Amino acid sequence: MKQAIYRTHGKADQVVELIELDPQPLERGQTRLKILRAPINPSDILQIAGNYGSQPALPAQIGLEGVGEVMEVHGPGLGIGTRVIVPNPPGAWATEKTVPSAGLVPLPDADLDQLAMLIVNPATAYLLLTKFVDLVEGDWIIQSAATSAVGQMVTQLAKARGVRIASVVRRSSAIEAVKTAGADAVLLDGPDLTQQVTKELDQAPVLAIDAVAGETFGRLIGCLQDSGTIVLFGNLSGQDTYVPDQTVIFRDIKMRGFWLTQWLQTTSPKDIGRVFGELTTLVAMGQLHSPVARVYPLEDIHKALSHAMRDNRAGKVLLAPNGL
Known part of the structure; x- marks a missing residue:
């Protein structure tokens, strides 16, 4: 072999x-x-x-x-x-x-x-959407790295649940493709990201999903509604994150991390089987690709x-x- x-x-x-x-x-x-x-x-x-x-x-x-x-x-x-x-x-x-x-x-x-x-990207996307916030139809979420495999999966799963998604990209050439993939709003990462969200969305997101870290992490926090949640699961920028004390104290933003390996190691076989069963069905039906x-x-x-x-x-x- x-x-x-x-x-x-x-x-x-x-x-x-x-x-x-x-x-x-x-x-x-x-x-x-x-x-x-x-x-x-x-x-x-x-x-x-x-x-x-x-x-x-x-x-x-x-x-x-x-x-x-x-x-x-x-x-x-x-x-x-x-x-x-x-x-x-x-x-x-x-x-x-x-x-x-x-x-x-x-x-x-x-x-x-x-x-x-089936394991890495679909499971990560599924858990990012279901593990941290009880999303309901009509909610807004915002994500970075929207062109990544996980980002595309998040978009597909969010749309299936009736959750609206604002996708953040780092280059303007990616905007049209992300729109075509199903994002409800596509925003260009930069210092004015919060202003773009205020202009394009009718309400602030309840959940932010970040794989970039660094300055993007702080900007995504600025886009959230008070008591919103941000989940960091990657560091494509290679930069550490910085969050002002005022954000934690006065806005009650919840900051979480996610690592699929840890989830696999600490979750019961029954629950793991349930998640993969749902994902397998979606793949077989062509709804997750x-x-x-x-x-x-x-x-x-x-x-x-x-x-x-x-x-x-x-x-x-x-x-x-x-x-x-």
């Missing part, structure tokens, strides 16, 4: 290597999966660079999510050929993966690429990583470990 690993931290397209391993016999309670698709996520790139929230011992396998097919089972388990979510720990950038049979989530017959991207830039064979992993690290990609880059 072939497995992607990294022995040292650095740029992914430089430090990741593809090695050959001999498959080990299964123990009772284990299932061997054939990996069909595995996306390259920003979190994968950050982990390889050594900038993620948790770091495995090196050398380490990589690939935080994917879709696989049951090819061998020892003991009770799902039937051969059943498609499933590839569970953690990371290691989906491989032709095969051995996992515990218990807890595997079977998947419907749907688009392979979309099923492979993320654009794909290109699918690469595993042998071309360095080309795939270089592509995934480009700015202004047209969609997600995926690996097809067992062929396109």
Whole structure:
């Protein structure tokens, strides 16, 4: 079998290597999966660079999510050929993966690429919308990084719930595409962001979702109604955030953080299954969709990583470990 690993931290397209391993016999309670698709996520790139929230011992396998097919089972388990979510720990950038049979989530017959991207971006978007504020139809929310995969998922899920969304972009060339994707208002990030919100929205947002941090975080807080909530789940700017004391004291703004890995580690299997069940249904019905830039064979992993690290990609880059 072939497995992607990294022995040292650095740029992914430089430090990741593809090695050959001999498959080990299964123990009772284990299932061997054939990996069909595995996306390259920003979190994968950050982990390889050594900038993620948790770091495995090196050398380490990589690939935080994917879709696989049951090819061998020892003991009770799902039937051969059943498609499933590839569970953690990371290691989906491989032709095969051995996992515990218990807890595997079977998947419907749907688009392979979309099923492979079920864990990181759809789950993050879903939880950002449902975990922190009880949104009702007609509420406004505001988000940064609207062109990102998570941003697009937030838009799709918000629209399905009747929640209005103001999307903030960092370049004017992105405005039309974000409007077409369904945003109710599209705003250009800058010092006048609060004034834009006052002009374009009939009421202030109750929730802000931020993946940029830095100055954008402070500007999004300025857009919220009093007692509103802002959730930070990324730092695309590479800058620390700063919030004036007056904001905390006099406006009662609630500031929260979100990290999907922590949620997966602290949430019951029943609740995790419920979330993924809802998301799987939406994907199968075509109501939740993320654009794909290109699918690469595993042998071309360095080309795939270089592509995934480009700015202004047209969609997600995926690996097809067992062929396109």
